[in-house]
């Protein structure tokens with residue numbers, strides 16, 4: 001008999017504009033700045049039993065602006081910053097292709113969410129996506145997550161203005177901290 005309580009639940013997070021400030025094509029650790037209260041938000045979600053998983057499109061690699069190694073360095077720097085406050089990203093999934101290149105994982109593809117589901121025994125229907133672009137949310141919808149949340153940080157405000165209709169099925173919050181509060185209230 002399938003017991004759904006044996007499965008994990010996760011928060012699938014976009015990186016740039018959600019956890020760290022959006023700056024075009026970040027690839028140096030000195031350019032990383034955490035969005036205010038993002039660590040606290042992640043810690044809260046983690047304490048509530050969610051795995052934290054980052055799904056990030058990094059077309060700067062495909063464009064030749066920087067390397068996968070640069071992205072790993074930035075990610076491990078972010079991990080270090082979060083760890084200081086007790087939050088931990090279970091895994092970073094990275095799509096290096098440009099929008100014009102063939103890609104299995106580039107959002108809005110749900111492929112990495114399916115990979116994470118299989119790798120960490122995640123119940124996607126009890127998981128959430130938080131992003132600042134429509135493709136982040138579409139990735140979640142394509143994977144069948146419980147709810148996709150748009151934050152107004154990063155490209156979020158622009159996304160909100162340009163996609164009123166498509167965002168009817170989304171939750172919109174000011175930032176990741178408010179998104180975390182929404183999720184935790186929704187879980188009660």
Ligand SMILES: [Mg+2]
Nearest residue numbers: 014016017132
């Ligand atoms: Mg983003």
